[in-house]
Amino acid sequence: MQLADIGINGPVYDYMHYLGSAASPLSLMSVGAGLILTMNRSYLFAISYAVCLKLILLPLITFCLLLTFDITGTYASIALLYSCVPCAGNAYILSRQMGGDSHAMAAIITWxxxxxxxxxxxxxxxxxx
Structure with missing residues (x-):
């Protein structure tokens, strides 16, 4: 919308603003309800695998790509920071909605x-x- 210089005003903007304001708290509440702090042996491999890939391997790959393409400064810091963040809470909601293993997903998100x-x-x- 920025490139086309088109603005959204009035009731459409208000409606989208209300939806956006409610999305994050509802997502956090649903993830909070599914928090799993105990380490279940059946989830141990999945948790370890997902956490290692997301929090160790992905930042390492990003770091190597930043060095390879000689990217520095703010852009490099932002790219590295985005590669370091944990799995999003929306994954828990999606796993519940689509019939996945929501307990394993809650454990992966928590840990x-x-x-x-x-x-x-x-x-x-x-x-x-």
Missing amino acids: GTLISVLSIPMIMGFWIV
Whole structure:
């Protein structure tokens, strides 16, 4: 909409604003209801695999690509930061809606978020220093 210089006003804007305002809290509430802090042995491999891929391998690949293409500055920091963030809470909602293993997804989101509290500062600190 920015490139075409078209604006959305009136009731359409208000409706979209209300929907957008409610989406994040509802998503967080549904993920919060499904939090799993216990480590179930049947989910151990899935959790470890997903967390390692998302929080270790993806930032490593991003780091290598940034060095390969000689990308630095703000763009590189943003790309690296986006590769470090844990799995989105919407994955839990989608797994419930589509009949997936929502318990495993809740565990992956929970443990990925907890581990990312340590991994994000370490990776970003390494990049900035």
